[in-house]
Amino acid sequence: MWTKESLKKAIEEQLGDYLLIVVSNREPYIHTHKKGKVTWQRSAGGVVTALDPVMKACSGLWIAHGSGDADKMTVDKNDRVQVPPDDPKYTLRRVWLTKEEEDGYYYGFANEALWPLSHISYTRPTFEEMDWKMYEKVNRKFADVILKEIGDRKAFVWIQDYHMALLPKFLKDAKGNNIITAHFLHIQWPNPEVFRICHKRKEILE
Known part of the structure; x- marks a missing residue:
């Protein structure tokens, strides 16, 4: 059975001097x-x-959209806050999105295009060019924040879900061999026959 100590040791053995993000x-x-x-x-x-x-076991860095109405009041000058608030164990770095960015990236391309496409649902995916632009812009914004946090260090970046499909390429293009990325999807990915209807499939698969 895993304990906090054994989990921390396993992570350190696998990642070495890489920062876990x-x-x-x-x-x-x-x-x-x-x-x-x-x-x-x-x-x-x-x-x-x-x-x-x-993250508690390894004192890592979690980067995510700051969506709470009091989030900006609780971060430091670098938009970081130690969490859990009652017993800090790791760092949360918040990324701020405008309403336009959130509408296009999250509610638009991620949820109206990739979500129904991935589930091969009876709801036809909606592909709006402006949604795509916001999706790409937000992925780049996350990449810029990650790269700033990493600096000259090596890092293992564990990317979660379909909201960040462009992030691995942006990071690898910038850092090369100094960064390892893993992209875990919490939903199934569409088969080639279905995915071919996505007009930005090439950019996503890169």
């Missing part, structure tokens, strides 16, 4: 205003449930 759209901890006070809670969902213990 997890990247996701949803942040593991969110700060909100409630009854005139700033409160926090751990986000729900499988990604956070599975990876939060890992």
